Amino acid sequence: GNPIDDCWRCDPNWASDRQRLADCGIGFGRAALGGKGGRFYVVNDSSDRDTVTPAPGTLRHAVIQDEPLWITFESGATMVIKLKHELIVNSYKTIDGRGADVRITGNGCITLQYVSNVIIHNVHVYGCTPSGNTNIRSTPTHVGYRGRSDGDGISIFGSRDLWIDHCALSLCTDGLIDAIMGSTGITISNNYFSHHDEVMLLGHDDKYLPDSGMQVTIAFNKFGEGLVQRMPRCRRGYIHVVNNDFYEWKMYAIGGSANPTINSEGNRYMAPSDPSAKEVTKREDTNEGEWAAWNWRTEGDIMVNGAFFVPSGQGASLQYAKASSVDPKSAALIDQLTVNSGVLGGP
Template identity: 40%
Template sequence: MGNSVGHRKHRNSAPQYPTPPSHIYAPPPHLSTPISAPPSHDGQFRAGMISLPYSHVDSTLRALAAQAEGFGRCAIGGLHGPLYHVTTSADDGPGSLRDGCRRKEPLWIVFEVSGTIHLSSYLSVSSYKTIDGRGQRIKLTGKGLRLKECEHVIICNLELEGGRGPDVDGIQIKPNSKHIWIDRCSLRDFDDGLIDITRESTDITISRCHFSQHDKTMLIGADPSHTGDRCMRVTIHHCFFDGTRQRHPRVRYAKVHLYNNYTRNWGIYAVCASVESQIFSQHNIYEAGQKKVAFKYLSEKAGDKEAEASGHIWSEGDMFITGTQAGLMRESLGVPTFHPSQHYTTWTVAPPSQDLKQLLQHCTGWQCVARPPDQPLPA
């Protein structure tokens, strides 16, 4: 394993704040491998070559560790733990996913079986875990994952579908969880949210995920009375929001960086800024269906304030197509008070384009990739 904790490959350079960026952050050719999308089902689609992040993370099993872009970049998962092999699709018991997730020591969890794991209750994930679905096709149904008061968790290459019951989310991150990376997951059809991030959970990256067949997709900050959520920071990039109705995401209090996502055919809005949120939307593609306005603002009263307030959205280089209207408020048209380069210096962002749109349709969510070989950590 050639990547140690805290080491990241620099893919691009962001401008120094407060000067707003005026160019595309293109990764140098020697640091990023161009990837092309596969053909569509009818065989007609051929994408141009577009550089995507993480082209190196499948070289070895643990190369995922500390390689996320954005706020979740420090997540190491079970880097320093042994492999735990899931050998059964049973909900619990020896060799089950639940058994591995409840253990207290660091573990890198891999699967020796493919298929559906029906969860009868939330599956709680403890700290320093990697749930690595590469090499198999694992679908979680019934209930979802719960990340509660944990840190350093990586969830990669899973399908989550058909969660039933009140307050059942696909992935629920609360309270006080941090250093989380969710990558290449497909999420659809839960009774509540697909991903909820609340109660002072922070330093989280959601990347290359596919969201579909759902209403309230992603919530960041659950209630205006929870003023402690002002600490929350989330990055969402290279995701495909595919006909989901709303919350891509809806945000209270948090700082959120959105880049190179494709959101289409929403039912109510694309992105919503509620109380005191700060959202930086950069080079995303917004393609409306019947509801044309992408950005929505909802005013709420913070628990320690007298007056109601909404949040702020700054849009840089976004593409609005099929008659989409941005809907930006006038006060969001100036120099942003939040810029991601205040918090991290590198991230991989391409121009919004038809090629990027096609690529995100085919290369997000669960992927048929082999499990990489595990190599010993350097001394």
């Protein structure tokens, strides 16, 4: 079965040991502690009226604290949290939406900037729009003036040891998840992505050398209806794409520039009916003489409806070792591995 879910969901009393989740991570983000060892903080107020002095009981008040916190939500509640501006999350936080229906939307949305050890689990993130040019509190002792945000679902900037699991992301202005500026040690797993153009960006600029060490695991996700491109779009770094279900794309699934290493193992790629969009891969703004040496490989992937992956490189084992983070399961098990992708118990 799914090794993440098997680690905690098999226990009928998981709700009495929520922090066990922090021991269930896989891949490059497996070191993410989140709020493990910290106290529980229950969000019981869905409002977001004040970005400088957030009210106790709100999600914004919870995420800015300096101490490790395991943040949960009122049991059984449906909480639509319409953000006034981007939600700036401090280090050592778990946002744990299990047992409630948590929907984060509005302006922003979630920003992880120069932080580490954050887990985001079982929340909907959608309809995020750009905003800013305002003051926003990021810690109990710091308020900063923020320029305009891009309208990403989750924006990761200069951060590490992060795990995004069992979320449902759709309909944001820019990316659903963007990780840039030297971010690394990231696992994106068991999520459901839908209805969006530019899904995921890993690395923002071909010339930004610190992204050369970026390591990201993308595992057990379902890339669902209404997606166009960037699942992900990679610059530099080492990207392990393993046991995902690529259900729909309009342009391409996996793109890149600036010589990223892409290790695709045990995925299912279902091409669209458009005969000009069958290729899984896309090298952006690069001629073949240059990209022929990039290390992109497909191993054990299932190609459906005429999908094809164009590999490149010499199979440099050292490069692929840096882009290997979890043992792939057979792509024949994709339905079983991704059946619960997205928010558990939700659409």
